[in-house]
Amino acid sequence: MKGTNEMKIIFESRSENEGFARVSVAAFLTQLNPTLEEVADVKTAVSEAVTNSIIHGYENEIHNIEIRCRVNDRLFVVEVKDTGKGIEDVEAARTPLFTTKPDLERAGMGFAFMEAFMDRVIVESKPKEGTLVRMEKTIGKGRELWTTQSL
């Protein structure tokens, strides 16, 4: 079995940290030797989850967001956690085009993007306690790893 590895970052819910968050996760992901497309998929999904925490979870107040990443063989798991206001109706929130903030011109596609780009998206949320989004993706699906031989 290949190795496992884990990392955790905690940062403030400032919008300028969105770029930092997705790039950090992407950097951690590189150990699985992902394709550029897989990296882009994970970056987009992380960006969506972090943006949700900032806009909806904390409603632009500054608190901490925690990201935990794990690799286990070829499975990549990323969790984005906030201790914000939580989601009343998770199922409704996951419906494409659903948004509680149309005034901010949110497209209502955050969860749809996460689901499209990751294999699995699990949302645990309690009103007034916060939200945890766990996303999983198997890296290198349908692609045999090639190895180089020494001459």
Add this chain to the structure above:
Amino acid sequence: MKYQLQENCLTIFLPKEIDHHNAEDMRETADSIIRSQHVKYIIFDFEKTDFMDSSGIGVIMGRYKTIHFLGGEIWAVHTNERMKKILTMSGMTNILQIYEEETV
């Protein structure tokens, strides 16, 4: 944000990354020009862009609503494969045209 205005056509040169953080700035700049200059056509130029999340979709949708109401159109140019995928997935290809340049 860089932009160019030719008569009633506004070209917006999108940044390298479009997320919630810089979407606000794009929105404000675009809206002030649209309001003051009678813009009817908007071209989103993705030449420098390699990352966009749903915040970018929100910006495009919002501009489309304004422009469409005035009988205008929106276009996307210089989209790479990733941007095409994002625009297609989000249904944006129903409201904008992707201008394909002939490859030499």
